[in-house]
Amino acid sequence: MTDRARLDELAGSLDAVQRRIALACRDVGRDPGEVTLIAVSKTWPASDVLLMSSLGVTDFGESYDQEAAAKAGALRAAGVDVRWHFVGRLQRNKCRSVARYADVVQSVDRVEIADALAAGARDGGRRPEVLVQISLDGAEGRGGVAVDRVGELTAHIASLDRLVLRGVMAVAPLGAAPRPVFAVLAQVAAELRASYPHATVVSAGMTGDLEDAVAEGATHVRVGTALFGQRPRHG
């Protein structure tokens, strides 16, 4: 596909997603300006990020460190400034690398990960924002800290001067109705804000459930498939 054809395709899908966000906001009396779209570009090439950026998208989400580091390097080399959100599962040994390019790390779910990110940020002279990933299915197996352990983790993060605690992130559990679980997330977010007034971010909602997330107060939606197309299976 030519760049021109891909640009037209991305412009069309971006327009459709922005309409979905605007409609979802209208339904609950929110201002669409309160909702930031994060284009989840994992598995898609840097050229797609450049095209999406030329359409006005400023925030991009990535899940795999090596791929993300390369893409961040490519955008930097092209002189294009975007905000990178790391949204994937974090392993301790990837944190140093992630801390070098991520502006926001959304998937912090344990103390060791926070410590490793803080160490990487110090070495890199950076101060990334972080979100605490909340597990909404009562288990911690698929990533995220259980609701009853959020306080411990956020207190630890707040004590690290290299990380800026900005809020919460969650993925709706498979098979659960998304709206009630996003309502639980909103409650967790409100409690966090009571202790940390700058922790205002609620990152929730993807291609399949962004309307439910917006209805429950999401400030950031993370959309991949509806913008870029069906992802090839990641190897």
Ligand SMILES: *Cc1c(COP(=O)(O)O)cnc(C)c1O
């Ligand atoms: C891949 C991914 C997304 C985007 O999902 P789509 O269904 O393609 O919109 C959002 N959040 C996280 C954490 C992801 O891993």
